[in-house]
Every structure is written in structure tokens, then in C-alpha cells.
Amino acid sequence: MGLIGGSLALALKKAGFAATVTAWDRDPEALEKALERGVIDGAADSVRSLMDAADVAVLATPTLACEALILEMLQNPGSARCVTDVASVKGDLYRAVVAAAPEGAAIYVPGHPIAGSERSGVAAADAALFERHRVILTPDANTDSRALELVQKLWVAAGATVQSMDVEEHDSVLAATSHLPHVLAYALVDALAQSPIRDDIFRFAAGGFRDFTRIASSDPVMWRDISMANRDALLGALDDFCEHLSTLRNAIAAGDGRALENTFRSAKTARDEFARDLAARDRVAD
């Protein structure tokens, strides 16, 4: 019962996808808040009793808690026809399930809604959080087709668009578009905060710097866990980035204006195209 779990509960009740929503949370206060706010209809006292009463089960805990819980859910799936999750990294959970709960793997449909906000907790739950957002599912050849269909319907009911992708590719794409930029923003702010001219730096920085470093205000624990969970793909993206940065560094040191201009221009072209496509997607969604 955090932002994601709470928002999904509200969205699914509102859409009529879920007749009743029951939650389990290791924090009884979170469950109480959720009940008070009408985010859920009932609270379960254990994962086991939750699975025994569920058609569809969604895991929405912080990253570090996911592995033990997904295994528990799939080892004793009770009446659940499908089990899905919302973790930002998919490979580690998937591999853990294949290794330790293979018999339950067929009804496990790994999922990742690309949504969120800087707020957190069930008090911030918002039924519209997923509207016009993308959800990536990473089924494999063994995934039960009815389980997959159910999870697709779930997310469509919440207002999202759903796509499937290979699990490794998901982790590589997210490493590039999200995990690496967070590491870069944290590294930049940390480097500047330790500079001898730190005070002037932060005094004279303005809106552009604020936008570029916005994601360095993200939750350090969550991003520690994501970095650890997606370590291989993140290192791959980081090393590739460092290679390109090193080439730029050499061009700057050598005074090679032409090489700089070529790289800057080709990056601008790619980014402008991306921004246009994003704007077009937003308009279509409207």
C-alpha cells in the first residue's frame, strides 16, 4: 500500500475491473490508512490468506522486498489465476522465480508501469496515475496465455497502454533511459557539492541546472536498490556512456571543434526527433 499499489487499487475499483480489493502490507498503519481512505475493501493478515482469496495478485513493494515475496506468492498461489508485479527491474525477479518457484512461473506475468511521481505513500494514491502511461510486460514462452490476457486487461482498465518485451531488453532499455540518467545526476551533484567553489556553484546555478539535476532529488534508497537489482545492464549503459564521454573529452582537449560540432549536432537531431515523437504521442493520447 504505497503510491503504486494504492493508485492501482483505486484505478481498478473505479474501472470496475476489481469487485473487491484486499491488501497485505507488513506495516499495519499503511493498511489502516488504506482502509480509511477507501483505497481497499479489506486487509489480509498474511500473504497466504491473501493468495487464498485472490483471482489476481499484484506485488507492489519496494524493490528489495520483491524477491522473497514473489517466491512466497508463487510457491503458494492459492486461487490466483495470475500474479504480476510493478518492479522497475525485471530480470532479477524473473531469474529468481525460474530458479526457485518454477511450478508457479507460468502464472507470473512480470510487469513494469512507467509511471510515478515525486510523492510517495498511500496518502498520495491517485486513480489516474497510470492513465496514458506505458506498461511493459515481460512474459516468456511459458507464460500462461490467460494469465497474460488478464494482466493486459488489468492495465488497460487502469488507463495504460500495454506492450510486451523480452525481459533482458526491458532491463537494458530502462538502464539507458532511466537508471543511468539517475546515476549521472547523482554523480554530478555530488561532484559539485564537494567542490571548493561549491557555494558559488550553487548560488549561480539557475533553471537549466535545476532541471538537469531534478532526478538527483529522488529517493536514495529506491535508487540504490534499483542500481543493485539492475547492476549488469546499468554497468553496460554506464561503460558505453563513458566511452562516448571520453571521446568528447579528447576532442575538447585536442581543440577539435569539428568533432565536437558533429557529435553535438547528431545528438541534437536525435533529441529533437525524440521530443517531437513524445509530443505526438501525448497529443494522440489526448
Add this chain to the structure above:
Amino acid sequence: MGLIGGSLALALKKAGFAATVTAWDRDPEALEKALERGVIDGAADSVRSLMDAADVAVLATPTLACEALILEMLQNPGSARCVTDVASVKGDLYRAVVAAAPEGAAIYVPGHPIAGSERSGVAAADAALFERHRVILTPDANTDSRALELVQKLWVAAGATVQSMDVEEHDSVLAATSHLPHVLAYALVDALAQSPIRDDIFRFAAGGFRDFTRIASSDPVMWRDISMANRDALLGALDDFCEHLSTLRNAIAAGDGRALENTFRSAKTARDEFARDLAARDRVAD
């Protein structure tokens, strides 16, 4: 007669600081547009004739043209009581003046308005462009005090706040807050655009990625010139950043969650403080 020169002309006429504004531009069309729009009162046919008629002279050309022109202005300052500029990098111009126009150096007050927009050209000129923005001046011990006062008054008339700083420190601060982030954004977009999974990367990237990479849509020529002009300070900032990034990389590879969390948390603290101070400054300015 670009965005900066045009906006300053409008601001100074509006504030009554300038009785008449005359401009020279190597592009006669830019001068014509400026005259038509009422941005300037007259067009000069050479730098020399401009200096012969001016009390205050402002250089506002693209970075690459600055050095030759500032020397020309200071070698034949005519009636000018002060000469200033708006270039993003100050050290290279300053050193060129000290070396090649020392006799004119006393009335040269290097300046840098931290303002701008994604638009360019005199058609985008805006009298309010500098309001509540900061201007950094980099006078030295030899700067004529009346010239300095005049330039300070000029920028206050345009609505800006004015601060003085050592010229080397200016270039280091700007390298950290502006030049390095641009290089990082260009490097990231370029690396991703060349990835084999480029299509998925750009298809699944969303608002956070768009914000982080916004500055990679900046003008490649301008940023090539800034990178070349501020090479030493930029390399210093880049190498310092890479050291911090390398430490983070090692922590990720080693699975050292504690080190990651410490760095992320300390970056978040610094960035949150910066964002609060920026918001407070904006409110005070209102």
C-alpha cells in the same frame, strides 16, 4: 543584433538608460530588422564609426567573433567611456585584451548575463529578458571604477542583479553549472542514439528523460564554441565528474549498496537545498 543584443537594446531604451542605441552587425539584414522593429535608433557602417559615437559600447556577437572584435573596439575606443560584453566565457577574451590591447583594458568591463531562451535572433528580442536574472562582471584591479559603475548601472537598468567575480572563478563556476551539463547531455543522447536498441530506448523514454536531455537540443555551434573557449575549466570539471562517476561505478560493480546510498543521499541533500534556495530567490525577486 541577436537575441541578447536586441533584448538589451530594448531594455535600455525602455528604462531610459540609453538616449539612443546604435548597432553594427556584419549582417545588414539583421540591422534592417532591428531598425524596422524599433529595437535600435540607428545603424553604424563600421565598428570604428560606432565607437566614435558611443558613450557605452556592448559586444554581443557569437563567441567565435568576440576576440577580434573586442580588440578592435579597445584599440580604437573613440568616445566610449566603457566597453562591455556578454560572452559566456570570460577568461579567453580577458587574456587576449591584456595581451593585445592593454592600453584599452581599463575601460573594458567583462560581463556575462546568465539569461537566454531557446529562441534566437533579433526577432525574438525581449525587453524583459534580463529581469531578475543575474549578471556576473569580472573586473580586475586595473578596471576603471567609473567604467565599472556605468556597466553596473546598465544591467540594473535592464532589471538584472549584478555581481563581480574573479575571471577564472567565473569560468570554473560556469563550467560546472552549465558547460559540463551540456557536454554530459550531448554525450548521453549520442551514446543512446548509437545503441543497437536505439528504437526501443527512444520509444520508451518519457518525461524524465526529456527533461534530463533538454539541453542536448541546444545549438551545436554555440556549444562547440563555448567548449573550445572554456576548455581548461571544462576539462577540469569533466575530469572531476568522471572521478566521482568512476567511484560510483566501482560501488555498483562491487554491490556496495551502502556506498551508493551515501552518495545518493548526500547528493539529494545538496540538490534539495539548492532547489529551496532557488525558489526563495525567485520569491524575493517577485
